[in-house]
Amino acid sequence: MRLAIAGFRHGHVGSLYAKAQELDYVDIVACVEEDPAARDTLARDLGVTLTHETFDEVLNDVEFDALACVDYYAKRGPTIIKALEAGKHCITDKPLCTEIDQLERIAGLSREKNLTVHVALTMRYSPEALAFRQLVQDGAIGDPVSATVFGHHPLAWGSRPGWYFEEGKQRGTINDLMIHGIDMMRWVTGNEFSRVITGDASSFEDSPAPEFFQQSAQCFLEMTNGARVFADASYLVPDGHHAPWRFFVWGSQGHIHYESGSAPVVEAAGKPTVTAELWPARSVSDRP
Secondary structure: OEEEEEOOOOOOHHHHHHHHHHOOOOEEEEEEOOOHHHHHOHHHHOOOOOOEOOHHHHHHHOOOOEEEEOOOHHHHHHHHHHHHHOOOEEEEOOOOOOOHHHHHHHHHHHHHHOOOEEEOOHHHHOHHHHHHHHHHHOOOOOOEEEEEEEEEEEOOOOOOOHHHHOOOOOOOHHHHHHHHHHHHHHHHHOOOEEEEEEEEEEOOOOOOOOOOOOOEEEEEEEEOOOOEEEEEEEEEEOOOOOOOOEEEEEEOOEEEEEEOOOOOEEEEOOOOOEEOOOOOOOOHHHOO
8 A cells, every 4th residue: 555644743653653664564755744844854764765845846756655644733624525536544642623614525525436534533443442342242241321522632742743733623522532432432322412412611711721722521422322421621631640541430230430541340239340351552564
């Protein structure tokens, strides 16, 4: 697979670039960063050799099969739309885009042209997350009826990329952070979300972040089986504080507590508390 990479201003591009280099069936044929300042610093720090200055040059000059786009959030939608219009598959970090009309255009092009658009929601990929899903799917707590999800992060002022705090580029904490919790609940339970009951986001006056930056966001949602989910995601954690994602899923026969990086714990009515056994982690390159 011939892969082009556009945008190197989010730290997640480093693991994507390294994995693409590792896989023997992927050939990186183009790397582009359109921001002149980033071109001279971030790409160099990652050990990347940039081949073009604009994505339009890549589209015109390079034969490739798929685009990996890890640019700042508001730039991803337009770039991915260009790639889909040119008949290219796409992979990106979350969020996919920042506007509803972009999302609708991306979905339409993907269906119309039979192209894959993959959002790397990587919380799914750990042995702990797989055990969490398997327990729920196997009925360890009966039918899920409610859940509480916490996704708290430090602001990391001074080390997080500066574009996060430039107006119009990050575009909201629900889209940025809470998408992980929402995706996990869909994946773990097998149910979709059917209704947004309420949602809100806020900033804080005593924060170094600008006023428009949403440091805290909450949603109250309903799933297709009637289960209610409250989710809280924020950039309010003190630097250095332990802050895993936390899930409390209640079912008709008990509940599961899952923290990212730890084995899920099941408490079912009338039964001893059980910590799940994990499957060993596997690399993509280990597949048959």
